[in-house]
Amino acid sequence: MKRKYKIIFWTLFLLALCLVMIFWNNPVRNSLLGATSSLQKSLWQAGSNTSEFLGAILKSQGLKTENEDLKTENIALKSQISELKIAQQDNIELKKALGLQTDKKWQVEMVNIVSKDQKRDTLIIDKGQKQDLAKDMPVITAEGALVGKITEAFSDFSEVTLISETDFSFNIEIQAENNPSGVARGSGGFQVGFDYIPKDAAIKIGDLITTASMNEIFPRGLLVGEIGSLEKSDAEPYQKGAIAPFFVQSQLKTLFVVRRYSP
Amino acid sequence: MRTIISLVMIIVSSLLALVQTSFFSYPGLLGGSLNLIFLLVIILSFSESRSNWGLWTAFWGGLFLDLFSTHPFGLAIVTLSSTAIIAKKMSGLMQKSLTAKVLLFLISFLCYQLVNGGVTLFFSFIKHTSSFQLNLSSMLAIIVSLGYHLLIFIVLMLLPQFHQKNNHRYGYF
Numbered sequence: 001m002k003r004k005y006k007i008i009f010w011t012l013f014l015l016a017l018c019l020v021m022i023f024w025n026n027p028v029r030n031s032l033l034g035a036t037s038s039l040q041k042s043l044w045q046a047g048s049n050t051s052e053f054l055g056a057i058l059k060s061q062g063l064k065t066e067n068e069d070l071k072t073e074n075i076a077l078k079s080q081i082s083e084l085k086i087a088q089q090d091n092i093e094l095k096k097a098l099g100l101q102t103d104k105k106w107q108v109e110m111v112n113i114v115s116k117d118q119k120r121d122t123l124i125i126d127k128g129q130k131q132d133l134a135k136d137m138p139v140i141t142a143e144g145a146l147v148g149k150i151t152e153a154f155s156d157f158s159e160v161t162l163i164s165e166t167d168f169s170f171n172i173e174i175q176a177e178n179n180p181s182g183v184a185r186g187s188g189g190f191q192v193g194f195d196y197i198p199k200d201a202a203i204k205i206g207d208l209i210t211t212a213s214m215n216e217i218f219p220r221g222l223l224v225g226e227i228g229s230l231e232k233s234d235a236e237p238y239q240k241g242a243i244a245p246f247f248v249q250s251q252l253k254t255l256f257v258v259r260r261y262s263p
Numbered sequence: 264m265r266t267i268i269s270l271v272m273i274i275v276s277s278l279l280a281l282v283q284t285s286f287f288s289y290p291g292l293l294g295g296s297l298n299l300i301f302l303l304v305i306i307l308s309f310s311e312s313r314s315n316w317g318l319w320t321a322f323w324g325g326l327f328l329d330l331f332s333t334h335p336f337g338l339a340i341v342t343l344s345s346t347a348i349i350a351k352k353m354s355g356l357m358q359k360s361l362t363a364k365v366l367l368f369l370i371s372f373l374c375y376q377l378v379n380g381g382v383t384l385f386f387s388f389i390k391h392t393s394s395f396q397l398n399l400s401s402m403l404a405i406i407v408s409l410g411y412h413l414l415i416f417i418v419l420m421l422l423p424q425f426h427q428k429n430n431h432r433y434g435y436f
Contacts (some may be wrong), residue, residue, distance in 0.1 A: 017326075021336045032330050036281055040331075043285035051289045115331060116288035119383070122333040152333075159333050186424045189400050252289075 024218045030154040033114060037126055040114045048253055073155035095219070106219075108140075108256040109133060114157065116121075121148075121162035121188060125255065127152045138218050138258045146211060146222045147255055160255075163224070163247060164190045171212040172224055181212050182238070186226060190248050192225065195240040205230055209243055219258070265314075267388055272316060273323045275391060280327035295407030300324035302415060303409050304343055309364060321347035335386040342382055346375040361420055368416050381407035 001220045020028060033040075059066075109132075111125040127133055132169045139147040139160050148162040161168055168186040172194060173179050180201035197203060211218040229242035265424065288296045308317030324339035332339070348373045358373040 005274060026334065035332075039284040040281060044289070047286040047289035050286075116283040117332045117334055118283065118288050118298070119332075120334055121377075127354055187398060187400075191400060200279065235350055 006095065026152075030156055033154070033157045034125065036115050039127065039216045041112055044113050044115060045253060048251060052251070063189050106258055107260040108252065108258055111139075111158075111255050111257055113252060113255065120185065120219075121152070121165040121190065123148075123160050123162065123252075124219060125160055125162045125257075126156070127257070128156045130155055132259060133158050133257055136217050140222065140256050140258060141250045141252075142254060142256065143246065143250050144216065144223055145250060147247045147252075149217055158257075161162050162186070162190070162247070162249075164188065164192050172209050173212040173220075174201070174203050174227070175208040175210060176201065179203075184209070184243060190245065191242065192243040192245050194227075194243055195238060197239040199232070199237060200238055203227060203230065203239065203241065221223050268316070269319065272320050276303070276320050276324035277327045279303060280324055280331050283328065284331040293376075295411055297402055297408070297415075298410050299340075299341060300328060301346065301372075301375060302412060304347045304420075305350055305368060305416065306345050306419060308371075309354045315351060317351055318344060321419075328341045334383075337383050338379070338386060342375060344370055346406040348366065349374045351377050361417075361424075364420055365413070365417065368413065372412060378407055 007189060012027055016072040031038040031245050092124065102138060111127045111133075114124040114126050116123050125139075133150060133153050135150055135153055137150045139149060143149055148160050148165070148168070150158045151161040163170070163184065164186040166186055166188045169183055171181060172184045173181050174197065177202065180197050180203060182194050182197040186191055186192050194209070205227050209224040209226060213220040213221055222241060225243040225245040225247075228242040230241040283297070283299050287299065304317050304321045307320055310316070321343035322340060325343040326341035328343075329336045344347065353367050353370060386427070
């Protein structure tokens with residue numbers, strides 16, 4: 001008899017739990033995250049610091065070569081910056097002459113990471129609808145690299161899907177001759193691939209990848225990463241490969257949600 | 264006493280879920296990750312006690328993991344609970360040597376991954392998404408994760424034996 005009551009109790013409990021999670025999923029998660037977010041944020045920071053420390057130990061052998069490569073790259077970048085500064089000045093003057101707006105107007109909200117799903121490339125951040133955050137808003141790092149977009153906004157928290165999540169795809173542009181366009185697609189585990197780059201496009205490993213103008217969600221020109229590997233086959237009409245996303249290289253502690261932008 | 268243990272298990276599993284989704288969710292070496300609740304569930308399921316604490320922890324740990332994570336609700340409850348049931352059934356059939364336990368652990372880990380893959384595939388089918396993907400890097404991440412879990416499991420299994428040996432050596436018994 002006691003066993004029978006036990007079974008009835010647990011069946012009712014599971015049924016009630018299912019109903020609560022179907023109808024009040026967001027309020028329940030929001031309240032629970034509200035109660036634990038400060039502890040989770042500290043744990044995330046601690047995890048991030050530990051991961052950095054262990055990563056530094058593992059990478060220490062290749063540091064000398066990496067340092068030399070970076071020095072060479074730094075000189076090349078300085079030369080590019082000086083060329084770009086001249087081009088920017090020309091651009092401003094031309095825009096002034098044509099009566100166009102000269103600067104991008106972005107409104108960003110600084111957010112902190114609360115937690116990450118172990119199996120998926122999704123994050124929980126500590127701001128939501130109360131701070132005017134909404135679904136589909138782009139999320140970037142402090143360096144301006146694209147991280148992902150908000151896929152669900154609770155009242156105090158939001159869920160961010162990273163560009164590396166499996167079913168995430170968006171249009172990209174490669175900073176090479178003729179700026180060829182293609183599609184980036186996440187494949188999970190912080191990995192992003194690209195496809196549909198015309199076969200005749202002259203692209204190489206290390207070329208910068210930015211968001212393209214055809215995007216409905218992301219503004220044009222957001223840094224995505226660089227070409228990590230390239231596959232070119234005579235049988236395929238397009239080139240494809242892997243992207244080394246910039247957000248993975250930066251410290252995932254503080255992020256920015258782009259609330260409004262005008263191109 | 265049972266009620267107190269039940270409450271302690273709920274608190275412990277909630278804390279482990281919290282640590283797992285924040286501290287241990289940071290990208291690890293070669294994509295490997297550590298599932299603390301899985302470890303606790305397996306250790307409790309392999310214990311000689313007749314009470315099913317493994318299933319109890321699997322349910323509550325899974326519930327908290329589902330609440331703290333962004334995956335579909337129910338994924339962790341179903342995966343961990345079924346792993347706990349399988350592990351308990353298997354542990355009753357085999358002898359209690361360390362080799363047998365390691366073998367059981369490997370089978371349980373495989374079951375966990377299979378159930379997890381199956382349930383994820385089911386949710387992907389319902390939600391019309393393609394969040395389930397089995398490629399070389401995800402396989403590598405599973406193998407690395409197995410390495411982490413197995414190492415901790417063996418250490419945890421050897422600790423009581425080491426402690427017992429020391430007690431005998433210094434004449435505590």
